[in-house]
Amino acid sequence: MSTQPPSSGTTGKGRWVGQPLRRREESRLVRGHGLFVDDYKLAGMVHLQFVRSPYAHARITHVDTSAAAASPGVLCVLTGEQVAARVNPFIEIGPGCDGKIVDLPMAVGKVRYQGEPVVAIVAETAADAADAADLVEVDYEPLEPVIDGEAAATSKSLLHEPLGSNVNWHxxxxxxxxxxxxxxxxxxxxxxxxxxxxxxSTPLETNVVIATWNLKEDTIHFLSTNSFPAFAVQFLSPALGVRIDQLHMESWDIGGGFGIKITSYPQMAVCALASKQLGGRPVKWVETRTEHMLASxxxxxxxxxxxxxxxxxxxxxxxxxxxxxxxxxxxxxxxxxxxxxxxxxxxxxxxxxxxxxxxxxxxxxxxxxxxxxxxxxxxxxxxxxxxxxxxxxxxxxxxxxxxxxxxxxxxxxxxxxxxxxxxxxxxxxxxxxxxxxxxxxxxxxxxxxxxxxxxxxxxxxxxxxxxxxxxxxxQARIVNAHAPYSGQSKAAIVKLDIYGEVVVFMGSVPQGQGHETVAAQVVAEVLNIPPEMIAVKPGFDSLQNVYTGHTGTYASQFAVTGLSAIHGAAEKLRAELERLAAFALKAERAQLEFGAGKMGPEVRVRGTEKSINYWALANLVNVNNAELPQSMEDITLNCRYLYKAPFTVxxxxxxxxxxxxxxxxxxxxxxxxxxxxxxxxxxxxxxxxxxxxxxxxxxxxxxxxxxxxxxxxxxxxxxxxxxxxxxxxxxxxxxxxxxxxxxxxxxxxxxxxxxxxxxxxxxxxxxxxxxxxxxxxxxxxxxxxxxxxxxxxxxxxxxxxxxxxxxxxxxxxxxxxxxxxxxx
Amino acid sequence: MSAANKRVRIRLTINGASRELEIEPRRLLVELLREDLDLTGTHIGCDTTYCGACTVLLNGRNVKSCTVFAVQADGGEITTVEGLEKDGKLDAVQEAFAECHGLQCGYCTPGFLMSTRALLSRVAHPTDAQIRKGIAGNTCRCTGYQNIFKAVRAAAGGAGK
The missing domain is CATH 3.30.365.10 (Aldehyde oxidase/xanthine dehydrogenase, molybdopterin binding domain)
Known part of the structure; x- marks a missing residue:
């Protein structure tokens, strides 16, 4: 199919990179086969609905959930205070805010914006939860609202009293x-x-979470629309009192994000707590559009x-x-x-x-x-x-x-x-x-x-x-000198699976940006095979070990960080394949060329009929490995690359x-x-x-x-x-x-x-x-x-x-x- | 159970197959499709009949299925995005949207496909103004509509330019 020279180390445009290829994502999306979080139905799944504040600023004087709790289908009711008793407040990035701003998943004592969650109801069906929500009675004592940003600094009405003013940073x-x-x-x-x-920018899909607290494994699985899981886990882990490795973050198709879905972790925490209370049943929360506009x-x-x-x-x-x-x-x-x-x-x-x-x-x-x-x-x-x-x-x-x-x-x-x-x-x-x-x-x-x-x-x-x-x-250190952050990184894995399939795992969380297509273009360029011969796993899964502390899709960076990681991993795989092929074909590495032949992707000895396809190469490592010399013990065909952007503090x-x-x-x-x-x-x-x-x-x-x-x-x-x-x-x-x-x-x-x-x-x-x-x-x-x-x-x-x-x-x-x- | 919640029996034809269901009268058509029939290609994007992500064809007309009670569709014929592909071949509107990159996240896409299908059934070769009007009830937050315009023109047999 191709006799072009190897393209390893290609920069700029190439045979695949730089081409306006049709996106592979379209194939499932135009069929209605996209897999958005709300499309999932897990066994035993129940539904969570929030009761929200109608006031912008008010003291909560009384909450009565008895009628809601007795409503048909209702499994549990959580007030802000009950949630607060089971979590630590979320960390604050700002300096000097230690304890001065207490951010909890739901309102405790007072509400600070219209739409703030006050009570959560979990029921067998979404309709049962909605019916019960109507039965919750909350009494409020309105406080003076602070709406104008310019006047906030000098307002006597304070949102967070321990802060002493409404100035968060200066x-x-x-x-x-x-x-x-x-x-x-x-x-x-x-x-x-x-x-x-x-x-x-209001993505058309709202925030959605399905949280499952597996009590046997003591792990929490989040299938969610969150677009910056590395950030979310750093908030969720201390709040829920679990290690980060107990959090399994997953997404598949996300219906737009534009950054707005980065801060969905408070609702994720509530769903997790509800799941734990219900013995590990999956708890689904689907934000309505009005909730999204009011409170995302x-x-x-x-x-x-x-x-x-x-x-x-x-x-x-x-x-x-x-x-x-x-x-x-x-x-x-x-x-x-x-x-x-x-x-x-x-x-x-x-x-x-x-x-x-x-x-x-x-x-x-x-x-x-x-x-x-x-x-x-x-x-x-x-x-x-x-x-x-x-x-x-x-x-x-x-x-x-x-x-x-x-x-x-x-x-x-x-x-x-x-x-x-x-x-x-x-x-x-x-x-x-x-x-x-x-x-x-x-x-x-x-x-x-x-x-x-x-x-x-x-x-x-x-x-x-x-x-x-x-x-x-x-730059976070400039707003808080003690912030333990710097640099930028992304990880990716490119591997040859047991039967020689090229598979890419991305460390990004795409929301429509075509990462699957572009990832395939980059790997195709390195291996000199058509992109159709490369499988790219859609979505994100923290168990695939492609995450770093910066994992997510934000800050205009996939073409640089995501692709650098994918390119690095593909180059590593190429080098391993070259060593294996040189051994199998009894040739010098310099004589080899990559491409696709009648038996799929292969490595050939230039100018001869000698070649070995990816199935055979994978077989040498995965199935038939007693044949391999000791010098090739380090070859795994499972190549992870961590790209670190060249920054200083x-x-x-x-x-x-x-x-x-x-x-x-x-x-x-x-x-x-x-x-x-x-x-x-x-x-x-x-x-x-x-x-x-x-x-x-x-x-x-x-x-x-x-x-x-x-x-x-x-x-x-x-x-x-x-x-x-x-x-x-x-x-x-x-x-x-x-x-x-x-x-x-x-x-x-x-x-x-x-x-x-x-x-x-x-x-x-x-x-x-x-x-x-x-x-x-x-x-x-x-x-x-x-x-x-x-x-x-x-x-x-x-x-x-x-x-x-x-x-x-x-x-x-x-x-x-x-x-x-x-x-x- | 109050009278309002008394379940009623309805019969529908969905993507060519006849279905009989027992539902609460308050069940919305979109809920019936997504929850009772697992046809999750039809999406929900708002709660005020603005976005059109839930658009389906009811007796050949495009309707927002979030604003139709399932009982109102009793005896009707419904086509969802899952019913567009025939014998493994994409419908012309699906092919055009894919070819023209008329989608990004794909969440609004099923609704656009159904509105476009309805538009082209009414007007084989719509003008640009007719195209805009034909998809005015659908919101896309990713594409800025540019490639959707192209896709509708392409599906109508134009070059997509």
């Missing part, structure tokens, strides 16, 4: 010569307040106050000084990691070297946050983009020109940022040029002149962003170091018209250019880019986690939250360039998150459309009514929210 970051830069500035632009709203996780909300931007006479930004307040909801959980993760992209795509921020994080009576797609970086990137865009408009510099003057230049890569991160590669001007061509920039500029003459509001906006991937967990004092390995970039241009009657924004054209280095499977890359773009457009114009002043979530159903649909999504004009990363073996960069480019881009286009009305785009969320309010405010002569100080 620190200063300063790099370069900030004061000198402001002293020398030609312009200083003052922007008192910018605000990035709360939203969630939202993205971080952030307010940027008292911002000053220093610029030189050409409009080049030289310094930014600001104060940021991040709102993490009722419990920190994954936080305060978001208080440092933004620093992966501190200067965004720009050259300024002087930066100061006073950063704090507050708790509020809202749903806890989780690492939502673009986590913490997108809020910061949006802030920098708004600063740049506003400055450009205020100084009268054309929007494209403003970017070109400020971009990091292509010849400056690898580029070390002011805080020690190393941007691996990129070419932002080239992306801008391509996006302008795709969107037909010159034509739209002409149309804009005509539209403006007709009094229409038509704007063209540019958003440039970064998707920093493969995070260095050492950051300097905690200076808050300096490389926090991420790769930096994919996205540049979008949107043309938007705001209807003068309805104030609805309408996207007329949308171009999206991506650079994620070497693309392993362009079809999958394009799909990820489309999806991230839809999330961003949805977030900018349709999707918000809105709360009333009392703490009622106003968008707790899909009908209120209105996830973007086919009717609202514009057709995208897509393009890409490839700037291979010098830091990954294959030149690839992680690219799953997308950096929320559309949020920046839509805001820039709206700014361009509405600048003449006096509107300053200060928020990240823009429906028709929001725009209406902004225009009315501007027309009333209210403070525009920006001031330009011109020096000399």
């Amino acid at each position: 620190s200063q970051f300063e790099y370069g010569e900030v004061d000198a830069a402001f002293r020398d500035a030609a312009y200083v632009v003052h922007i008192p307040r910018l605000h990035f709203h709360r939203f969630s 996780a939202h993205g971080n909300e952030r307010t940027f106050l008292d911002t000053r931007v220093a610029l030189d006479k050409n409009g080049v930004i030289t310094a930014i000084d600001s104060r940021h307040i991040d709102d993490c909801g009722a419990y920190p959980r994954y936080e305060p990691l978001g208080c440092i993760i933004w620093a992966q992209v501190l200067p965004a795509c720009y050259r300024f070297r002087n930066f100061r921020v006073d950063f704090s994080q507050v708790v509020t009576n809202k749903c806890p946050v989780g690492p939502n797609r673009g986590y913490s970086r997108m809020q910061h990137l949006w802030f920098i983009e708004r600063c740049l865009d506003i400055c450009g408009h205020e100084l009268g510099i054309p929007t494209d020109e403003m970017r070109l003057r400020n971009y990091i230049r292509p010849d400056e890569f690898p580029y070390t940022t002011p805080n020690g991160c190393v941007y691996d590669s990129g070419n932002y001007p080239k992306m801008l040029e391509l996006a302008k061509r795709l969107v037909n920039w010159d034509e739209w500029k002409k149309n804009q002149q005509i539209a403006r003459a007709e009094g229409r509001w038509l704007g063209i906006g540019i958003g440039t962003t970064l998707d920093s991937g493969t995070n260095n967990f050492g 950051p300097d905690v004092e200076k808050k300096y170091g490389n926090l991420t390995l790769t930096y994919a970039s996205q540049l979008h241009i949107a043309v938007i018209e705001v209807d003068r009657e309805t104030f609805q924004p309408k996207i007329l054209a949308y171009a999206a250019v991506d650079d994620c280095g070497t693309q392993i499977n362009p079809r999958i890359v394009a799909g990820q880019m489309h999806g991230a773009t839809a999330h961003g457009i949805g977030a900018a114009i349709m999707e918000t986690c809105e709360y009333s002043p009392e703490g009622n979530m106003l968008t707790a159903t899909f009908s209120d939250y209105t996830p973007i649909t086919a009717v609202n999504m514009p057709e995208l004009l897509c393009g890409d360039i490839e700037s291979p990363s010098p830091f990954s073996y294959n030149g690839a960069k992680g690219m799953g998150e997308g950096g929320a480019a559309p949020v920046h881009t839509v805001c820039a286009a709206l700014q361009d459309a509405l600048f003449s009305t006096g509107v300053l785009i200060r928020d990240s969320f823009h429906t028709g009514d929001r725009i209406f309010e902004a225009v009315r405010r501007a027309e009333s002569g209210a403070d525009r929210g920006v001031r330009v100080e011109r020096r000399g």
Whole structure:
């Protein structure tokens, strides 16, 4: 079939790597044969339902579960206090929180957000559990809710009294010569307040858990949608008082995640306790959509106050000084990691070297946050983009020109940022040029002149962003010097099974990213056989020994960490096969070539008819091994490889170091018209250019880019986690939250360039998150459309009514929210 | 047991096979499919009839099976995603979605396939506007709809462009 030379050590593209192969996952998914957690029915399985708080902040004065306990089919009822008696509080990542924030799986004493679980009911059927839930009586004494993140810091109403305030974390970051830069500035632009709203990427499948506490083995099996099992076990193990090896974490197909499913461990703990109480019966919990919206996780909300931007006479930004307040909801959980993760992209795509921020994080009576797609970086990137865009408009510099003057230049890569991160590669001007061509920039500029003459509001906006991937967990030390984390790793196993089948076990937890397909491409390249000849185990199973302390799918990294591990394991297997084949064929290793023959995958002596297939090679080790010489005793054909990303621990004092390995970039241009009657924004054209280095499977890359773009457009114009002043979530159903649909999504004009990363073996960069480019881009286009009305785009969320309010405010002569100080 | 919970007998044809079941009147069609018949290809993604992950064909029309009581389907003919493949051959809409990468996590996919099948039964060669309207009741959080547009066009006999 193939007589090509061995491809071992291939970097970049090859016969399989780099090809837009059809995904193998599609085969089962289009048949309805996907195996999602809710599809499992285990013998003896029972169903858990939570009774949740209707209040955002209230004391629990009385709980009566007697009627529920007597309801048909009910097997057990657990109150928050009963659960608290059986678990240790979850660990807190933040410093100084020891005992000050007590995070338990269910509310004890008081509730801190609407939807917080108060009682759990387990019954024979889901309907029995739901019926019984209606019979639970809980009395509450409402407390003053803390909803506004900005006001939380000074509020007398405290969520966690021992903390002494609602400030969960606070620190200063300063790099370069900030004061000198402001002293020398030609312009200083003052922007008192910018605000990035709360939203969630809301996977279509909600959180689901089936927990089985096997009392004979004293092990707990979790079949769940959790997308970061290594993180979950580090929370579950001390909470449940078991060793990590007693926890068996498994998933198969996951119906989307986007980071939101990382923080499902509290519910997992409750299901495990219920299973133990019921003698080991499997306990299933299926989150409803409303529960998901109320109480799973939202993205971080952030307010940027008292911002000053220093610029030189050409409009080049030289310094930014600001104060940021991040709102993490009722419990920190994954936080305060978001208080440092933004620093992966501190200067965004720009050259300024002087930066100061006073950063704090507050708790509020809202749903806890989780690492939502673009986590913490997108809020910061949006802030920098708004600063740049506003400055450009205020100084009268054309929007494209403003970017070109400020971009990091292509010849400056690898580029070390002011805080020690190393941007691996990129070419932002080239992306801008391509996006302008795709969107037909010159034509739209002409149309804009005509539209403006007709009094229409038509704007063209540019958003440039970064998707920093493969995070260095050492950055956790900057938020907590004692955090025992650093680096990044992934494991994989590639083995030859007894009859010579090539089998891959991945250490990732895919949720639709096509890992099975890409893994097969990489192994196919190493062994020079078609990907169809390689079996890849779907999902994740901790018993397969492919996990490390970093195992999970998050932080845009599979193309780097996951594939490096798979590639390393495949290379090890190849080396073992080569040694065996040299022995069996009585040839030198240098004479051998890999490929597929009539008898399947094989190793051949080049230029001869001599060959041995994988079945025979596997047989030599697994079945017929008395023939093997002692020198080959070490060969197992079961090759595990651990990839460790090349990181060092950051300097905690200076808050300096490389926090991420790769930096994919996205540049979008949107043309938007705001209807003068309805104030609805309408996207007329949308171009999206991506650079994620070497693309392993362009079809999958394009799909990820489309999806991230839809999330961003949805977030900018349709999707918000809105709360009333009392703490009622106003968008707790899909009908209120209105996830973007086919009717609202514009057709995208897509393009890409490839700037291979010098830091990954294959030149690839992680690219799953997308950096929320559309949020920046839509805001820039709206700014361009509405600048003449006096509107300053200060928020990240823009429906028709929001725009209406902004225009009315501007027309009333209210403070525009920006001031330009011109020096000399 | 209250009268409301008194079980009733219904008869349905599901993917060509006749079935007779005794169910509570409050049983939703989607629960009947998933729980009583193990047809787990039909999914649940929301609780307000927004997302369409539960879309099936009832007497040839696409319906959201979370918003139909099973008793309402009594005597009806239902096709779920499991009924699309015939004699080991994928339906044109399944083939088009797979070929155009019109899915990622695959959770919404059965619903999209059923809505597309219904759309193409009504309109053999839909315009882009008809395609958008035809799948307006289905939510996908992964694909940004771009490749779904392509897949529907491809299934209708176009090139998927």
